[in-house]
Every structure is written in C-alpha cells, then in structure tokens.
Amino acid sequence: MSQTTFLNRQALFLRPDPTRVVVxxxxxxxxxxxxxxxxxxxxxxxxxxxxxxxxxxxxxxxxxxxxxxxxxxxxxxxxxxxxxxxxxxxxxxxxxxxxxxxxxxxxxxxxxxSFEASALFNPSIVAHADQSGVPRGSKRFILSLRAVGEGHVSSLTFRSGIVDQNGTVDIEPTARLASIPSFDNPSPSSPDEPLELKFSSEQPISERVIFPMTAAQSNGIEDARLVEFEEAGQRTYYATYTAYDGRDIRSELLETKDFLSFRMTPLAGTAAKSKGMALFPRKIDDQYAMIGRQDNENLYLIRSNDLHVWNGGEIILGPKFPWEFVQMGNCGSPIELDEGWLLLTHGVGPVRRYAIGAALLDKRDPSKVLARSKEPLVHPEPSEREGYVPNVVYTCGAMRHNDQIVLPYAICDTFSNFSTIKIADLLDTLTG
Structure with missing residues (x-):
C-alpha cells in the first residue's frame, strides 16, 4: 500500500508566526x-x-x-x-x-x-480532559508543539482542537496574546529541585508558553512527548522532554492535571542522560515503563519503581531495514491496542533522510516485538523536503480515535500538519 493511499492527509498546517511574542x-x-x-x-x-x-x-x-x-x-x-x-x-x-x-x-x-519565529514542529497529542459539548464520535484534544525563536531557543506551546468521527481534524483559533507562567519557586535552591509553574484560567491554552527557566533548560525545552497516564482511577498528563543548556542534555518530566498548573522535575539515573524517552500510559506488572534510546542507535525498554529515577534497560529494537540504518528512535508514548502496544518509531537513512515507522509490542511483556515496519509509514514527499532541516518528518506522539490513529507530524523541522491512519491498515503493513 503506497503512502498516498495509506495516509489520509489533512489540509491543515500549523506554521510559525513571528507576530506572537512573550515579554x-x-x-x-x-x-x-x-x-x-x-x-x-x-x-x-x-x-x-x-x-x-x-x-x-x-x-x-x-x-x-x-x-x-x-x-x-x-x-x-x-x-x-x-x-x-x-x-x-x-x-x-x-x-x-x-x-x-x-x-x-x-x-x-x-x-x-518571538518564540515561534523560526519553527513550530515536533507535535504531540492527547485527549482533552474536558469532552463536554463534543459531538458524538468526536474527540477534543490538546496538542503540544516545540516552538523555536531567535538564537534557536526552544519552548513549549499548545493548541486545542477536535477530531470528528470521520477523522477530520480542526484546530481552534490561536490566541492573539502569548504569556509565560508565574512561578512558585523561580530560583530553585538545587538544580534537581522541581519547578512549579502556573497559568491563569483567563489564558486560553494557546496563549500558554512554557519558556526555559533553569540553567539546564537555558537553550531549550525540546520535543515533549505527551501521554495521558492512568493510575488508581486518576488521570495525570505527563510529558518527557529534553532540557538543553547549549552543551549538555538531560531528560526531564512535565506533570499536570489541568494544563494550568505544571511541575517540571529532572529525571535521575543512567537512562535519563539521553534524549527521546517516552512513558507508557500505565504501569506494567506494577512498574512504570519507558521507551528510550541510550546509544544513538537502538530502542530500549526501561522499567522503574520510581517515576523520577530510570536506570539500565534492555534493547528491544535496532536498525534492520535500509530506511533506519543510521539510527532509530521513538516517536512518542506507546498506544494501547487490543493487539498490543503500538510504538511509532523514526528511522534515519541515506542522506540523513528521516521517516516514521511502527512496531507492535506484546501487551503483557513489551520487551517482545511482535511485528514492525519493513517500509516507513510516512516519509518526506517531494513537496515536503524543503525547510530548516531538509528531508525530515517527525512526531512526538499520536492518539487513538475510534478505529484510527491521529498522527500530527512535523516537516523539515519547520511546520506541522496532520494525517490519520486506519488502525487495521497500519497493522496490515507490519511484518513479524
């Protein structure tokens, strides 16, 4: 099945807007x-x-x-x-x-x-906690995006929208203003101390911008991977992201229940020294679980009893096909299906060409790979190859909606758009 018939591409593009500024x-x-x-x-x-x-x-x-x-x-x-x-x-x-x-x-x-003057990319999507007033068969969602401005400094911004029963995506109008949050502890006494931040309910979600605050984040909050986490009947939204100070990186965790109050916490452990960590949406065998990359090539399954400490891990996926020979990485948190855990991946091939693929992991033991993409699901189209970083398609997380996967993804590290994929069609492309 060709990419053209496999993907339902949306005529919807989120482009950087230099008129949006924070003070x-x-x-x-x-x-x-x-x-x-x-x-x-x-x-x-x-x-x-x-x-x-x-x-x-x-x-x-x-x-x-x-x-x-x-x-x-x-x-x-x-x-x-x-x-x-x-x-x-x-x-x-x-x-x-x-x-x-x-x-x-x-x-x-x-x-x-101008926090998004250069780029608005690497989106991630989760279901909104408030589904009131949404038509039957539709779903309201929250989208996070990496915004880049002067000096290539990255911050985290948001949008909201609705996907209807047929998979058509609509984004709510973007707020005219943009604001950074207030901070309960703007100067943590320790570099490992959590940072508490808060927005006002008067500020629509697209007005809220989380800009780097700590020394570890000074050059960017990069590639947040949102996930709706369920534990003991409670819903919490987490996002793993990369903090970058211009030289070193570390993984950190964003936590919120309402997208108004947030908590940002550095992650500890040997596995947290790398980027691209993605949290499973629930515990497995009473342990938290992550997918991460520690050696720039392979994907690891990492388990922990402590949400903020991650050590070790076991390799579960490595480069196998030509489109991923250079390296592999995850493209967001695994999505739970009846058939198993759907893990979107990215691969880098010749001429540093990025593509998006998928793997299916066993639901009880996600270290077991049941099937994976022999060919990429998404690759740069001829009309989508030009931008800040040519030949790149990338996502930080998709969402299940009815019988489809809603896939927001970035093009050339510049702007973002949407596609939907029938789950049955996607699974049919995976090989054992």
Missing part, C-alpha cells in the same frame, strides 16, 4: 571581569538614569511604552512591577522613588521574544 526579563551584557564588589553594575547605571528623570518625563515615557506595547501583552504594568521587585539591589542606593519610576525601571529590564 521576558532582559539582562545587560556580561560585566567586566575586574568589577569590584563596590563598583556599580550596568544595571545600577540604568536604574540611576531612569530614576534621574524628571517625574513628568518619566510619566510620559511610561505612557509611550504602554501605548506601544500594552495591546501585545496581558497585565503589562503588573509585569513591569514584578520585574522591578526582582531588582531590589539596584534600587537600594536610592532613598525614594515613585511607583511610576519602579514600573519604568521594570520596562527597561524586559524585552519581547
């Missing part, structure tokens, strides 16, 4: 190495200049800033106040200052960042 703290360039403790920093100099303005001039400056930027951000004055509160040391030498001056100082230490 973030700005820090002046690095200070001279010979700076003495008694010397003033650049931040001190900027504060001195702002507080030296005549009160009327300061008010005019703040009014002009609001005229230019207030419609682009939510609660901008409060954001300026919060930023000023983080700079008490710079205010300390000054005896008195007005609220306007504080807000103006806050403005000088903020900047806009």
């Amino acid at each position: 973030r703290p700005f820090k002046p360039a690095t200070e001279p190495r010979d700076l003495k403790p008694t010397d003033k920093t650049r931040a001190n100099h900027i504060v001195d200049r702002v507080l030296g303005l005549d009160s009327e001039v300061a008010e005019l400056q703040l009014a002009e800033i609001l005229e230019n930027f207030e419609g682009r951000h939510r609660n901008l004055l409060a954001t300026f106040e919060k930023r000023a509160n983080e700079m008490e040391e710079a205010f300390a030498p000054h005896i008195a200052f007005t609220k306007v001056q504080r807000q103006l100082v806050g403005a000088y230490f903020m900047h806009e960042y």
Whole structure:
C-alpha cells in the first residue's frame, strides 16, 4: 500500500508566526571581569538614569511604552512591577522613588521574544480532559508543539482542537496574546529541585508558553512527548522532554492535571542522560515503563519503581531495514491496542533522510516485538523536503480515535500538519 493511499492527509498546517511574542526579563551584557564588589553594575547605571528623570518625563515615557506595547501583552504594568521587585539591589542606593519610576525601571529590564519565529514542529497529542459539548464520535484534544525563536531557543506551546468521527481534524483559533507562567519557586535552591509553574484560567491554552527557566533548560525545552497516564482511577498528563543548556542534555518530566498548573522535575539515573524517552500510559506488572534510546542507535525498554529515577534497560529494537540504518528512535508514548502496544518509531537513512515507522509490542511483556515496519509509514514527499532541516518528518506522539490513529507530524523541522491512519491498515503493513 503506497503512502498516498495509506495516509489520509489533512489540509491543515500549523506554521510559525513571528507576530506572537512573550515579554521576558532582559539582562545587560556580561560585566567586566575586574568589577569590584563596590563598583556599580550596568544595571545600577540604568536604574540611576531612569530614576534621574524628571517625574513628568518619566510619566510620559511610561505612557509611550504602554501605548506601544500594552495591546501585545496581558497585565503589562503588573509585569513591569514584578520585574522591578526582582531588582531590589539596584534600587537600594536610592532613598525614594515613585511607583511610576519602579514600573519604568521594570520596562527597561524586559524585552519581547518571538518564540515561534523560526519553527513550530515536533507535535504531540492527547485527549482533552474536558469532552463536554463534543459531538458524538468526536474527540477534543490538546496538542503540544516545540516552538523555536531567535538564537534557536526552544519552548513549549499548545493548541486545542477536535477530531470528528470521520477523522477530520480542526484546530481552534490561536490566541492573539502569548504569556509565560508565574512561578512558585523561580530560583530553585538545587538544580534537581522541581519547578512549579502556573497559568491563569483567563489564558486560553494557546496563549500558554512554557519558556526555559533553569540553567539546564537555558537553550531549550525540546520535543515533549505527551501521554495521558492512568493510575488508581486518576488521570495525570505527563510529558518527557529534553532540557538543553547549549552543551549538555538531560531528560526531564512535565506533570499536570489541568494544563494550568505544571511541575517540571529532572529525571535521575543512567537512562535519563539521553534524549527521546517516552512513558507508557500505565504501569506494567506494577512498574512504570519507558521507551528510550541510550546509544544513538537502538530502542530500549526501561522499567522503574520510581517515576523520577530510570536506570539500565534492555534493547528491544535496532536498525534492520535500509530506511533506519543510521539510527532509530521513538516517536512518542506507546498506544494501547487490543493487539498490543503500538510504538511509532523514526528511522534515519541515506542522506540523513528521516521517516516514521511502527512496531507492535506484546501487551503483557513489551520487551517482545511482535511485528514492525519493513517500509516507513510516512516519509518526506517531494513537496515536503524543503525547510530548516531538509528531508525530515517527525512526531512526538499520536492518539487513538475510534478505529484510527491521529498522527500530527512535523516537516523539515519547520511546520506541522496532520494525517490519520486506519488502525487495521497500519497493522496490515507490519511484518513479524
């Protein structure tokens, strides 16, 4: 069966939008190495200049800033106040200052960042917790995407939509504004301490952007693999992702029940030093289970009694066919079917051409591979080969809907689209 007849491609594309911006703290360039403790920093100099303005001039400056930027951000004055509160040391030498001056100082230490100016890719999809009002046979979903902006910094953004009974996907309109969350502990005392973050219910899901906050994440939160996890009758959404500081990587875990409050926790153990980990949606034999890649070639099954500690693992899949000779990786959490665990995979072949395949794992013992793709399910079409990284198709997670798999995937690390696949047709392509 050819890819053309196998996939039901949707005329729906999610492309990067440089007009969507968040406002973030700005820090002046690095200070001279010979700076003495008694010397003033650049931040001190900027504060001195702002507080030296005549009160009327300061008010005019703040009014002009609001005229230019207030419609682009939510609660901008409060954001300026919060930023000023983080700079008490710079205010300390000054005896008195007005609220306007504080807000103006806050403005000088903020900047806009176009978080998806370059790319919107590597999507992952889960069923929404709220299915009220959805037509019979349809399903509301949440989509996570990796957004890339200036300096190739990656953040996590979201969309919501509905897939109808026939598999047609519709994405809800994207919010005009974009916002980063508030943090309960913005400066963890330890690099391994969890980070707590929160959005307001006033912010639609497409407004919410999780931007790198810790040193380990400073160059990116990459390739979140969402999964709806069931345990003891409770639903929790997890996402394994890669934290990147510009040189080193580590796997971390995002946890939420409502996509408003999140907890980000570094994962420990030898297996967590690699990227591409994906959590099974439930325990197996009373243990948590992950699929991961530890040697840049093979896929491992990893088991643990502790959700945050992952060691060891056993190889279950390795390169076998020409389209995956360079390396293999997972494409999201396994999907439970009557026939077994459906694991979407990616393979890299000649000329670094990526393709998406699948494997079927035994439901009771997922270390046993029942069948796998001899040929890829999805590969770059001639019209889909050009972009930031040519010849790449990639997904971080699909979703079962009725008798189909809803597959969001990225093209050339640039934009994302959707296809659906009949489960029966997909299974027929797998060989033992």
